[in-house]
């Protein structure tokens with residue numbers, strides 16, 4: 001993926017690492033904004049087809065309505081009420097096995113659950129599958145050595161309300177953004193970066 005960024009910026013790149021979906025049948029799994037980015041990037045790279053597979057119906061999809069509309073306009077096909085269960089293929093991806101779902105009662109968060117329809121398995125052919133759901137923090141192995149503690153989800157503990165804003169459990173290290181909050185927005189990361197800088201100034205008493 002770094003190579004894709006280098007490619008867009010016109011920097012030196014390693015072609016062997018460049019992910020290119022030109023001419024490919026692409027399946028994107030998920031229904032959020034990240035899925036919409038994957039859909040539209042694949043289309044713009046010249047994919048033969050892009051199908052967005054989502055386990056709930058359109059009404060219960062988290063992605064912004066405008067993004068979904070834009071993706072449709074660019075040629076993305078949406079397959080709602082399909083839950084992925086297996087990626088098919090031996091040496092390379094050949095397709096994805098899905099089961100159909102129907103919308104059931106709301107769960108504890110108020111969103112209707114997708115319930116599997118027995119015997120509805122189906123294989124959708126694909127050359128590439130992009131998994132665009134979920135966010136997991138990836139704490140660095142050296143955190144332990146430097147006494148940087150994380151919560152149960154692997155996010156760095158650096159509270160705004162601490163003695164110094166966004167100070168971690170290592171008093172000389174400050175943190176903010178996604179590694180502290182989990183998946184969020186650019187503006188909140190910038191804001192926390194600035195506040196962490198204020199925290200550092202206070203810590204240094206300058």
Ligand SMILES: Cc1cc2nc3c(=O)[nH]c(=O)nc-3n(C[C@H](O)[C@H](O)[C@H](O)COP(=O)(O)OP(=O)(O)OC[C@H]3O[C@@H](n4cnc5c(N)ncnc54)[C@H](O)[C@@H]3O)c2cc1C
Nearest residue numbers: 033034037038140176177178179183184185186187189190
């Ligand atoms: C597909 C996608 C689409 C998104 N779309 C939007 C959007 O439209 N609008 C929006 O507001 N937000 C969007 N977001 C969220 C937004 O990108 C993040 O909230 C934001 O980038 C968080 O900023 P950050 O500085 O905390 O982390 P990051 O942007 O992840 O920056 C962390 C940086 O640290 C570097 N790094 C990691 N480890 C080390 C190390 N050991 N040494 C040195 N450097 C290291 C990483 O390479 C990375 O460059 C999107 C996110 C994704 C994944």
